[in-house]
Amino acid sequence: xxxxxxxxxxxxxxxxxxxxxxxxxxxxxxxxxxxxxxxxxxxxxxxxxxxxxxxxxxxxxxxxxxxxxxxxxxxxxxxxxxxxxxxxxxxxxxxxxxxxxxxxxxxxxxxxxxxxxxxxxxxxxxxxxxxxxxxxxxxxxxxxxxxxxxxxxxxxxxxxxxxxxxxxxxxxxxxxxxxxxxxxxxxxxxxxxxxxxxxxxxxxxxxxxxxxxxxxxxxxxxxxxxxxxxxxxxxxx
Ligand code: CTP
Ligand code: MG
Numbered sequence: 001x002x003x004x005x006x007x008x009x010x011x012x013x014x015x016x017x018x019x020x021x022x023x024x025x026x027x028x029x030x031x032x033x034x035x036x037x038x039x040x041x042x043x044x045x046x047x048x049x050x051x052x053x054x055x056x057x058x059x060x061x062x063x064x065x066x067x068x069x070x071x072x073x074x075x076x077x078x079x080x081x082x083x084x085x086x087x088x089x090x091x092x093x094x095x096x097x098x099x100x101x102x103x104x105x106x107x108x109x110x111x112x113x114x115x116x117x118x119x120x121x122x123x124x125x126x127x128x129x130x131x132x133x134x135x136x137x138x139x140x141x142x143x144x145x146x147x148x149x150x151x152x153x154x155x156x157x158x159x160x161x162x163x164x165x166x167x168x169x170x171x172x173x174x175x176x177x178x179x180x181x182x183x184x185x186x187x188x189x190x191x192x193x194x195x196x197x198x199x200x201x202x203x204x205x206x207x208x209x210x211x212x213x214x215x216x217x218x219x220x221x222x223x224x225x226x227x228x229x230x231x232x233x234x235x236x237x
Pocket of ligand 2: 015
């Protein structure tokens with residue numbers, strides 16, 4: 001992708017957040033008094049390379065989220081809010097369907113990674129512009145990983161040095177992501193790059209960020225609150 005089309009970020013925020021426990025949809029839970037999805041949208045819309053942000057939310061939250069984000073509209077990026085689906089894959093598809101025609105690079109980001117820096121989106125978009133079909137941020141693993149069988153017996157231990165824990169935003173040439181989604185028939189792939197791999201595409205890993213971790217369980221919110229508090233303290237010198 002070398003033509004000068006626009007860069008869009010699809011922010012997937014239509015999940016229920018079951019592993020976080022009872023309460024509002026995860027993307028609307030608060031971190032430092034601000035909903036997770038607002039943190040994610042601020043970071044992505046504030047990234048220098050990002051022109052369009054499409055936020056995908058539960059169907060009954062489209063109106064409220066539009067109002068919430070209208071109050072935010074300080075960045076130059078165009079903001080769209082659309083309804084998602086029952087799976088992450090179907091939600092991303094809803095985001096793809098809403099993209100303006102002149103978008104040629106698409107990033108897909110989890111609202112559940114509220115502290116992923118805008119600079120990470122810029123690095124991913126740049127790698128797509130430089131010629132990669134698909135780009136994912138990734139980090140080396142701290143833990144050793146085991147493969148197990150149905151009875152929890154270990155079947156193998158992959159060499160940790162060859163593994164990366166991958167994050168979002170993940171970036172794609174628009175046509176590559178669209179083709180991968182069109183070809184997908186199940187939810188076996190847990191990220192968009194997985195769909196591209198299954199469709200025969202080549203995926204490049206670039207350096208991830210320690211702050212792009214996913215809020216999945218309650219303890220992740222504790223870490224996120226601590227990271228945010230440190231940022232606020234740094235900002236106030
Ligand atoms: N997501 C989505 N649409 C869905 C399911 C998930 O847009 N139908 C989004 C979530 O909002 C989240 C991201 O995909 O930002 C990553 O998913 P995950 O961490 O699994 O979030 P949830 O599905 O909300 O959480 P859980 O699986 O614990 O219910
Ligand atoms: Mg989920």
